[in-house]
Amino acid sequence: MKNTLIGLASAALLAVASLAVAAPGGGGGGGGGGGGTANPSTVTAQGLAFSTAEIALPPDAPSTIHFENKDAGVSHDIAIYTDSSLGTNLFRGQIITGPASIDYSIPALKPGTYYFHCEVHPTMHGSVTVG
Numbered sequence: 001m002k003n004t005l006i007g008l009a010s011a012a013l014l015a016v017a018s019l020a021v022a023a024p025g026g027g028g029g030g031g032g033g034g035g036g037t038a039n040p041s042t043v044t045a046q047g048l049a050f051s052t053a054e055i056a057l058p059p060d061a062p063s064t065i066h067f068e069n070k071d072a073g074v075s076h077d078i079a080i081y082t083d084s085s086l087g088t089n090l091f092r093g094q095i096i097t098g099p100a101s102i103d104y105s106i107p108a109l110k111p112g113t114y115y116f117h118c119e120v121h122p123t124m125h126g127s128v129t130v131g
């Protein structure tokens, strides 16, 4: 329990830090990435659907999901839960209105299979595989 709380707290700090770094950069291709997380997962929302039904994340380490919302004027996010009953929330991404993109800082997760969806459109969903 304590570890989880500490993990969440540091994840929150990371989120703040990355928000500060990730100034709104404009549209085009990615700029030279900094160090840190290798191989961020990219998820796109377009046409009220996610580009993938499965997100793979590394186990036991913080990670990044690069989220691109390509639906102009439509709000999306990614929220991760332990399972589709939505009993326990593990991550809740900031909702962004497209076209826009954001890097979500995901806290360390234990190996397993989880559930993600868009909180604005819960019919947009999939699974998160860790490990």
Ligand SMILES: [Cu+2]
Pocket (backbone or CB within 6 Å): 045, 075, 076, 077, 118, 119, 120, 121, 124
């Ligand atoms: Cu949505």
